[in-house]
Amino acid sequence: xxxxxxxxxxxxREGDSSVINCTYTDSSSTYLYWYKQEPGAGxxxxxxxxxxxxxxxxxxxxxxxxxxxxxxxxxxxxxxxxDSAIYFCAESIRGADGLTFGKGTxxxxxx
Amino acid sequence: DAGITxxxxxxxxxxxxxxxxxxxxxxxxxYMYWYRQDPGHGLRLIHYxxxxxxxxxxxxxxxxxxxxSKTEDFLLTLESATSSQTSVYFCAISETGLAGTNEQFxxxxxxxxxx
Numbered sequence: 680x681x682x683x684x685x686x687x688x689x690x691x692r693e694g695d696s697s698v699i700n701c702t703y704t705d706s707s708s709t710y711l712y713w714y715k716q717e718p719g720a721g722x723x724x725x726x727x728x729x730x731x732x733x734x735x736x737x738x739x740x741x742x743x744x745x746x747x748x749x750x751x752x753x754x755x756x757x758x759x760x761x762d763s764a765i766y767f768c769a770e771s772i773r774g775a776d777g778l779t780f781g782k783g784t785x786x787x788x789x790x
Numbered sequence: 791d792a793g794i795t796x797x798x799x800x801x802x803x804x805x806x807x808x809x810x811x812x813x814x815x816x817x818x819x820x821y822m823y824w825y826r827q828d829p830g831h832g833l834r835l836i837h838y839x840x841x842x843x844x845x846x847x848x849x850x851x852x853x854x855x856x857x858x859s860k861t862e863d864f865l866l867t868l869e870s871a872t873s874s875q876t877s878v879y880f881c882a883i884s885e886t887g888l889a890g891t892n893e894q895f896x897x898x899x900x901x902x903x904x905x
Contacts (some may be wrong), residue, residue, distance in 0.1 A: 777835035
C-alpha cells in the first residue's frame with residue numbers, strides 16, 4: 680500500500696540549515712514532491728524530483744533521494760523566519776492520479 | 791500563483807443539510823482534485839477529474855459526490871453533511887504533460903464546520 684511518513688516537528692536556529700526527512704513505501708513512485716503550507720493558506724509547490732534522480736538543487740533548496748531506502752529529504756540552507764511553515768512530502772504513482780501526502784513537518788525557527 | 795479560487799472560503803452548516811463547494815480555475819488545466827485536510831492525517835484525496843464529465847474516486851470518497859460540466863469548474867457536494875466532514879477542503883489543478891510530472895497547484899481552501 681501507499682504510505683508516506685514524516686516527523687511532526689523540527690526546530691532549528693535562524694541561519695542554520697534545516698533538513699526535513701520523509702520515507703515512502705511504494706517503490707513504483709515516479710515523482711516525489713515538497714510542498715510548503717503557511718498558516719491559513721493553501722499548499723505551495725516548492726520542488727519535485729523524478730525517481731531516477733538522486734539530487735536536485737534549486738537556490739536554497741536541495742532535495743536528496745535514496746531510492747534504495749525509499750528516503751527523501753529537503754535541505755533548506757540559511758533558514759529564515761519566513762521559512763516557518765508546515766512542509767509536506769508527497770508521492771505520485773501513476774500519471775495524473777492524486778498525490779499521497781505525508782502528515783507534514785512543522786518547521787519551527789528559533790531566533 | 792495559479793488562477794484557482796474556491797467558494798465559499800468559510801461555511802458553517804448543520805448535520806443533515808446538503809453542501810456544495812466550488813472550485814474555479816482560469817488555467818484551462820485538464821485535471822482537478824478535491825482533498826481534505828485534517829489534523830493528524832495530512833491531505834487525503836476525495837475525488838478527482840481527468841476531463842469534463844470524467845471523474846473518479848479517491849481514498850476517502852464516501853459521503854461525497856462531484857461534478858464537472860465545464861473545464862473550469864469542479865463541484866464537491868456533501869449530500870447530507872455529518873460532523874465527521876468538518877474539515878478544510880482544498881482544490882488542486884494539474885496539467886500533466888508527456889513527462890507525467892503531475893505538479894499540482896492548490897487553491898486557498900474552504901473551511902467547513904458541520905454542527
